[in-house]
Amino acid sequence: MEVKEITNRDDDFAKWYTDVCMKADLVDYSSVKGSMIIRPLGYAIWEEMVHILDQKFKETGHENVQMPMFIPESLLNQEKEHVEGFAPEVAWVTYGGKEKLEERMCVRPTSEVLFCEHFKKIIHSYRDLPLLYNQWCTIVRWEKTTRPFLRSREILWQEGHTMHATEAEARQETLQMLEIYKNFQEEYLAMPVITGKKTNKEKFAGAEETYTIEAMMYDGYALQNGTSHYFGQHFAKAFGIEFVNKDNELATPYQTSWGVTTRMIGGLIMTHSDNNGLVLPPKIAPWKVIIIPIGDVDETLKALENQLKENNITYKVDNANKTPGFKFAEAEVKGYPIRVELGARDLKENKVTLVRRDTLTKMTIDFKNIIPTIQNLMVEMQNDMYNRALERRNSMIYEAHDYAEFCNIAQTKSGFIKVNWCGDEACENKIKADTTLKSRCLIADEEVDGNCVVCGQKALTKVYFGRQY
RNA sequence: CGGGAAGUAGCACAAUUUGGUAGUGCACUAGAUUUGGGAUCUAGGGGUCGCAGGUUCAAAUCCUGUCUUCCCGACCA
Numbered sequence: 383m384e385v386k387e388i389t390n391r392d393d394d395f396a397k398w399y400t401d402v403c404m405k406a407d408l409v410d411y412s413s414v415k416g417s418m419i420i421r422p423l424g425y426a427i428w429e430e431m432v433h434i435l436d437q438k439f440k441e442t443g444h445e446n447v448q449m450p451m452f453i454p455e456s457l458l459n460q461e462k463e464h465v466e467g468f469a470p471e472v473a474w475v476t477y478g479g480k481e482k483l484e485e486r487m488c489v490r491p492t493s494e495v496l497f498c499e500h501f502k503k504i505i506h507s508y509r510d511l512p513l514l515y516n517q518w519c520t521i522v523r524w525e526k527t528t529r530p531f532l533r534s535r536e537i538l539w540q541e542g543h544t545m546h547a548t549e550a551e552a553r554q555e556t557l558q559m560l561e562i563y564k565n566f567q568e569e570y571l572a573m574p575v576i577t578g579k580k581t582n583k584e585k586f587a588g589a590e591e592t593y594t595i596e597a598m599m600y601d602g603y604a605l606q607n608g609t610s611h612y613f614g615q616h617f618a619k620a621f622g623i624e625f626v627n628k629d630n631e632l633a634t635p636y637q638t639s640w641g642v643t644t645r646m647i648g649g650l651i652m653t654h655s656d657n658n659g660l661v662l663p664p665k666i667a668p669w670k671v672i673i674i675p676i677g678d679v680d681e682t683l684k685a686l687e688n689q690l691k692e693n694n695i696t697y698k699v700d701n702a703n704k705t706p707g708f709k710f711a712e713a714e715v716k717g718y719p720i721r722v723e724l725g726a727r728d729l730k731e732n733k734v735t736l737v738r739r740d741t742l743t744k745m746t747i748d749f750k751n752i753i754p755t756i757q758n759l760m761v762e763m764q765n766d767m768y769n770r771a772l773e774r775r776n777s778m779i780y781e782a783h784d785y786a787e788f789c790n791i792a793q794t795k796s797g798f799i800k801v802n803w804c805g806d807e808a809c810e811n812k813i814k815a816d817t818t819l820k821s822r823c824l825i826a827d828e829e830v831d832g833n834c835v836v837c838g839q840k841a842l843t844k845v846y847f848g849r850q851y
Numbered sequence: 852c853g854g855g856a857a858g859u860a861g862c863a864c865a866a867u868u869u870g871g872u873a874g875u876g877c878a879c880u881a882g883a884u885u886u887g888g889g890a891u892c893u894a895g896g897g898g899u900c901g902c903a904g905g906u907u908c909a910a911a912u913c914c915u916g917u918c919u920u921c922c923c924g925a926c927c928a
Contacts, residue, residue: 387863397921413901415919471927492928526852526926533928586928594928606928645928676887707888725887735887850928 388715391657395601402651403530406660406715416528416535420644423716424531426668427647428538432518434570435540435642438562444514444542449496451519452487457495461620464494467587471523473535489522494588494613494639497543498621501635505545508627511635512555513545531648532605532851539643545618545635547627552636553612559640560593560610567607571646572663572768573597573653574775575607576798576846578823583807590614595642596822596846598775599652602796604822604848607649610640648851653771654740660717661739663767664760671697671756672718674709677726682749686724689753714739719763720756740767779846788835788847792817798848800825802841804834812836813847822846 388405389397403409408424420428436446452475459465472488490496497515505513518540525533542559546552560577567573576596585592589611597607615634617623627633654661664670671690675683683699690697698718700709706723713721723735734749736756740763747755778797782788791799799819803809810821813836825844834841 400921411920413919467927523928525928537928609928641928643928674887703886705886705888705890707886708890710887711889723887727887 388657388659391600391655398657399648399652400530402655402660403648406717408647408651408660409530411530414535416525416533418530418534418536420538423668424644424647427650427662427666428644430666430668431566431570431642431646432540435562435566436518438566439516439540439542442514442558442562443512444516444544447515447517448519449490449493449500449517451490453490453495454485454487456485457499458488460495460498461588461617463616464588468492468523471525473522473524490519491521491523492639492641493517493519493521493541493543494617495621497639498617498623501543501545501618502621502623505623505625505635507625508547508633510625511545511547512551514542514555515544516540516542529648529851531644531651533645537643537645539641541639541641544638545623546637547625547633547635549614549636552614552638556591556593556610556612556638556640559638560595560608563595563608563610563640563642567595567597567646567649568768570663570665571650571653572665572764572771573607573649574768574772576823578826578846580609580823581807581810581821581845583810584821586611588613588616590616594823596848597649597653598778598798598848599649599851600774601652602778602798602849603652604798604850605645605649605652606822606850607646608640608642611638613637613639652851654767655717658711658742659715661767662717662719664719664764667696667717667719669696669698669718670760671695671720671722672713672716673697673699673722673724674706674713675699675701675724676706679724679726679729682729683724686722686752693753693757695753695756710737714742720759722752722756738763782835783832785836788813789817792819792847796849798822798846800844800846801835802830802832803843803845804837804839805842806834806837806839809834809836817847819847819849822848822850 388401391398406423407421409421410419412419468491472491474486474488476483476486521537521539522535525535528534544555546555564575564577567575577593580592580594586609591612593610594606595608597605599605615636617637618634624632624634717739719739721737728734732749733746734752735744735746737744738759779800780791780795780797781800782791788799788801813819823846825846828844830841830843832841833839
């Protein structure tokens with residue numbers, strides 16, 4: 383296996399990103415634009431994510447289902463805002479074999495309407511609620527610009543769809559899932575995230591409220607790493623979904639949906655990786671340890687493997703007929719959190735060399751301490767990676783008090799800009815037109831005192847603006 | 852979708868200008884020697900030049916279309 387050159391991260395961030403994706407063997411291009419091949423390492427990372435999240439979804443009472451891939455045009459058309467939002471980016475199936483279809487069907491860009499159609503059939507009574515469904519699947523959105531993991535046409539994701547008897551319960555669900563996403567990304571992916579409501583302009587087509595999980599990448603660009611929507615009764619009314627409540631009255635349920643995608647893998651890369659390749663937080667790394675045997679160390683290797691297995695520490699052994707230097711570089715590209723250099727020379731003194739991937743710090747320790755040392759290192763690395771990312775992000779959040787200052791920051795810095803905003807979409811549009819920055823999310827937990835950074839009218843809220851992937 | 856650039860072996864490139872049916876390095880295979888930061892020697896295998904048309908006696912090379920990738924813009928998760 384060849385270990386390849388990676389573009390310097392500070393010279394050309396975009397190229398560095400694709401280099402890491404390709405050279406760590408995470409993805410490959412297919413012959414269809416925006417349909418990527420997720421290779422074993424990339425998929426293993428996704429499987430870790432799926433495993434952890436799926437468990438959290440089930441713990442909170444959700445059940446997995448699998449909906450169809452096709453949506454007849456008439457079904458998609460049932461909710462007006464939704465259709466208008468998605469129509470420009472759906473792929474249509476117009477032939478079945480050689481026969482032209484009577485009604486064309488789109489490949490699901492998201493499954494709200496499919497769930498609604500089904501919910502109408504199965505919801506009759508308050509006893510049927512809440513209905514808490516989730517599905518792991520792929521969707522298709524005909525994006526014009528595509529990038530591995532960050533923006534593809536075929537998207538591997540999870541979408542939760544729930545129905546509730548009361549507004550309060552549905553709102554609670556929306557926030558609960560937002561919190562699960564936030565905790566997952568911070569605890570497992572070591573990615574600090576900002577959560578909040580999207581502005582009207584940026585919210586999901588058909589939603590009453592859209593909450594977002596915004597992460598900041600190494601270059602200061604924002605990555606929307608997940609969403610949780612509160613739909614109110616929009617879809618339910620459009621689809622005629624009703625239930626009989628406790629008072630024997632017909633009522634309309636309240637709905638949510640929420641999703642995260644393989645985009646999180648892109649976020650992981652753009653948050654932690656470096657010029658030597660992939661860097662993975664231990665908690666999400668499919669294999670925590672890579673063992674590189676040097677010289678004749680078979681017996682110790684066997685013993686070490688047994689100890690790792692006993693302690694549920696996943697690992698790989700690099701037995702290739704390559705020089706150690708080659709294997710070190712290879713291990714770094716692939717992002718194994720901890721490298722064990724198991725060498726005959728060290729072992730004569732009962733020593734072993736460990737290298738942590740995030741800092742590339744080497745340490746030589748007594749072999750008998752290897753398991754506790756690895757365990758401690760993983761905890762330490764996870765914390766350090768989170769803290770470094772947090773510190774960097776915070777150092778790239780700016781505050782603008784007037785429009786000149788805003789434009790100046792937008793031109794000279796990369797990151798988020800915090801501003802007062804009157805709530806008028808015109809001001810949001812002006813910022814977009816002047817600076818290309820878009821609103822990331824509303825800031826809920828800070829007092830607003832001052833005037834809109836654009837128009838000078840009294841501000842209603844604070845907002846983060848930023849450039850996005 | 853608009854502007855620009857590029858597609859030749861797994862990768863990076865040469866041959867294209869001046870048409871005559873492909874070459875180098877790395878990687879790969881076998882054997883040997885090696886092994887603490889990208890090993891060495893020897894012997895091998897692999898491409899018909901993104902795809903489809905056209906011009907021509909003859910096309911990697913010229914023309915047209917198309918697909919894909921990258922950059923800039925617009926659009927969007």
